[in-house]
Amino acid sequence: xxxxxxxxxxxxxxxxxxxxxxxxxxxxxxxxxxxxxxxxxxxxxxxxxxxxxxxxxxxxxxxxxxxxxxxxxxxxxxxxxxxxxxxxxxxxxxxxxxxxxxxxxxxxxxxxxxxxxxxxxxxxxxxxxxxxxxxxxxxxxxxxxxxxxxxxxxxxxxxxxxxxxxxxxxxxxxxxxxxxxxxxxxxxxxxxxxxxxxxxxxxxxxxxxxxxxxxxxxxxxxxxxxxxxxxxxxxxxxxxxxxxxxxxxxxxxxxxxxxxxxxxx
Amino acid sequence: xxxxxxxxxxxxxxxxxxxxxxxxxxxxxxxxxxxxxxxxxxxxxxxxxxxxxxxxxxxxxxxxxxxxxxxxxxxxxxxxxxxxxxxxxxxxxxxxxxxxxxxxxxxxxxxxxxxxxxxxxxxxxxxxxxxxxxxxxxxxxxxxxxxxxxxxxxxxxxxxxxxxxxxxxxxxxxxxxxxxxxxxxxxxxxxxxxxxxxxxxxxxxxxxxxxxxxxxxxxxxxxxxxxxxxxxxxxxxxxxxxxxxxxxxxxxxxxxxxxxxxxxxxxxxxxxxxxxxxxxxxxxxxxxxxxxxxxxxxxxxxxxxxxxxxxxxxxxxxxxxxxxxxxxxxxxxxxxxxxxxxxxxxxxxxxxxxxxxxxxxxxxxxxxxxxxxxxxxxxxxxxxxxxxxxxxxxxxxxxxxxxxxxxxxxxxxxxxx
Numbered sequence: 001x002x003x004x005x006x007x008x009x010x011x012x013x014x015x016x017x018x019x020x021x022x023x024x025x026x027x028x029x030x031x032x033x034x035x036x037x038x039x040x041x042x043x044x045x046x047x048x049x050x051x052x053x054x055x056x057x058x059x060x061x062x063x064x065x066x067x068x069x070x071x072x073x074x075x076x077x078x079x080x081x082x083x084x085x086x087x088x089x090x091x092x093x094x095x096x097x098x099x100x101x102x103x104x105x106x107x108x109x110x111x112x113x114x115x116x117x118x119x120x121x122x123x124x125x126x127x128x129x130x131x132x133x134x135x136x137x138x139x140x141x142x143x144x145x146x147x148x149x150x151x152x153x154x155x156x157x158x159x160x161x162x163x164x165x166x167x168x169x170x171x172x173x174x175x176x177x178x179x180x181x182x183x184x185x186x187x188x189x190x191x192x193x194x195x196x197x198x199x200x201x202x203x204x205x206x207x208x209x210x211x212x213x214x215x216x217x218x219x220x221x222x223x224x225x226x227x228x229x230x231x232x233x234x235x236x237x238x239x240x241x242x243x244x245x246x247x248x249x250x251x252x253x254x255x256x257x258x259x260x261x262x263x264x265x
Numbered sequence: 266x267x268x269x270x271x272x273x274x275x276x277x278x279x280x281x282x283x284x285x286x287x288x289x290x291x292x293x294x295x296x297x298x299x300x301x302x303x304x305x306x307x308x309x310x311x312x313x314x315x316x317x318x319x320x321x322x323x324x325x326x327x328x329x330x331x332x333x334x335x336x337x338x339x340x341x342x343x344x345x346x347x348x349x350x351x352x353x354x355x356x357x358x359x360x361x362x363x364x365x366x367x368x369x370x371x372x373x374x375x376x377x378x379x380x381x382x383x384x385x386x387x388x389x390x391x392x393x394x395x396x397x398x399x400x401x402x403x404x405x406x407x408x409x410x411x412x413x414x415x416x417x418x419x420x421x422x423x424x425x426x427x428x429x430x431x432x433x434x435x436x437x438x439x440x441x442x443x444x445x446x447x448x449x450x451x452x453x454x455x456x457x458x459x460x461x462x463x464x465x466x467x468x469x470x471x472x473x474x475x476x477x478x479x480x481x482x483x484x485x486x487x488x489x490x491x492x493x494x495x496x497x498x499x500x501x502x503x504x505x506x507x508x509x510x511x512x513x514x515x516x517x518x519x520x521x522x523x524x525x526x527x528x529x530x531x532x533x534x535x536x537x538x539x540x541x542x543x544x545x546x547x548x549x550x551x552x553x554x555x556x557x558x559x560x561x562x563x564x565x566x567x568x569x570x571x572x573x574x575x576x577x578x579x580x581x582x583x584x585x586x587x588x589x590x591x592x593x594x595x596x597x598x599x600x601x602x603x604x605x606x607x608x609x610x611x612x613x614x615x616x617x618x619x620x621x622x623x624x625x626x627x628x629x630x631x632x633x634x635x636x637x638x639x640x641x642x643x644x645x646x647x648x649x650x651x652x653x654x655x656x657x658x659x660x661x662x663x664x665x666x667x668x669x670x671x672x673x674x675x676x677x678x679x680x681x682x
Binding site: 047048049050173195198199201202204205207208209236237247250251255 | 676
């Protein structure tokens with residue numbers, strides 16, 4: 001009976017009002033610090049957009065380290081629990097982890113794995129759970145995407161890890177885009193390939209530091225032979241993907257029409 | 266404690282905003298300590314001029330050419346390439362540097378160094394060819410060949426039949442245009458240059474980012490053996506340059522040496538006087554180096570405007586703390602489309618309304634409005650063509666070329682190596 005009252009007394013001494021206030025202050029400080037860091041990174045994104053992927057990637061890590069620091073410091077430095085309490089807590093946490101097959105815990109663990117061994121990062125253009133868009137935020141339990149329709153999609157991290165992920169740019173600002181054109185088989189294919197390449201070079205959105213490839217293929221469709229010209233080129237910025245596709249289409253179609261390719265039939 | 270937190274938060278936020286915010290918009294163009302881009306553009310004589318556009322005559326006279334500062338190694342490399350050409354091992358040569366890094370001055374120095382020993386030809390283009398035929402025609406015009414261009418083989422034969430000479434092309438960027446047909450035209454020119462390199466010594470001058478684009482599109486580095494890279498001035502070079510320009514700024518630099526009064530007979534040597542005079546410029550040069558990042562035109566412009574603003578007639582009376590600075594806030598407020606347009610104008614060394622309309626696949630009206638907007642921000646200087654608005658010519662204000670290039674690189678609109 002006496003040992004029970006001692007244990008209770010120990011517990012009360014651990015969670016004294018002073019300590020709670022101090023922990024709250026440290027948490028508030030950490031929150032303010034994170035807010036300032038997020039604000040600074042946001043401003044840097046505007047000022048130096050070329051490095052926006054780097055600024056975007058930094059925040060999840062900074063947040064992880066700051067909160068980990070807060071938890072360790074408050075546990076070891078402020079609460080400083082007795083060995084028995086630590087053992088009791090480990091027991092309790094083990095039970096929680098035992099029950100962690102539940103969705104939130106699964107998502108958090110998946111989020112931790114994504115941060116340590118990232119299949120995608122903030123700023124990447126990915127297909128996640130059937131949605132294609134830019135990763136705008138990477139949180140503990142969820143990943144946020146912005147699609148080209150300007151929709152914001154929230155995907156649980158556990159789901160992101162359990163399916164195949166397609167990453168279009170893997171940490172780079174430029175991204176490869178493939179655009180196909182069908183032409184009658186009678187058209188001069190060499191001229192068509194040259195025109196397609198030159199029209200792509202003329203687009204102000206083409207990233208010229210990487211090669212432009214034009215691939216020729218043929219297929220039989222609706223009772224006629226067609227040649228397919230596929231342009232594989234890099235766009236300067238993943239956000240310009242759709243604009244780039246449209247621009248290339250306009251330029252290549254103009255070039256093909258000027259060369260009277262569609263009048264060949 | 267709460268007060269401390271609030272105080273800390275307020276201080277941190279103020280510090281962040283100071284560090285990350287672009288300079289405040291300065292509506293008053295006549296403010297003393299900062300010059301707006303608009304005010305700078307207005308100092309150019311040709312800005313806003315209405316006249317028929319004409320090709321600039323290309324000639325080099327020793328009267329107007331000063332020896333380039335800090336380009337001894339570059340001159341040596343080019344001279345070595347010329348010697349090799351003399352020994353029948355001719356290759357293509359290029360001098361690459363950002364706008365206003367003294368590229369033309371360096372090429373003019375090459376011209377003057379060799380004018381007594383060789384036949385020299387100074388070529389300048391003002392029109393980008395859009396077909397092989399146009400390209401050959403332009404080269405024929407440079408050599409004074411009156412034949413009608415028939416084939417590239419014939420062109421190579423005719424150019425090789427010309428007397429051996431050193432050919433300097435100062436503005437190769439004007440041959441490049443992001444339009445259909447230009448690719449083939451440039452390939453034709455490159456082939457002619459390659460096939461005539463034993464007969465003629467070709468030396469071209471090219472802007473840094475234009476070279477980067479030519480390198481990506483045409484693998485131009487595969488064909489040039491000697492590529493001399495130059496950059497803007499270092500601090501010492503800038504000081505030397507400013508010192509050489511002081512006589513044009515109507516500001517006195519003479520000083521009284523203390524020993525003169527004490528011992529009348531002991532006059533200090535002229536070198537000592539010169540060093541003491543140059544020391545007057547040193548603090549100004551340091552400040553101008555920070556502002557201009559070694560861009561000589563910008564540094565000289567700011568020094569000149571500061572002298573005018575402070576109304577001083579002696580260098581010792583000019584305070585380096587009150588030297589004028591740039592207010593580039595308009596540059597920070599540009600949208601994505603304007604930045605893309607600015608990047609193309611930069612790389613092409615200037616564009617007409619018609620060319621911008623072709624490059625961006627937009628109407629002439631939209632193109633004109635975009636260029637006019639940029640011009641009104643002070644980012645471009647304009648030469649209007651009376652007969653056709655499609656031929657109005659817009660180019661980056663030379664003084665701010667480096668500032669614009671850095672901004673475009675940071676915004677991923679120009680790509681560096």
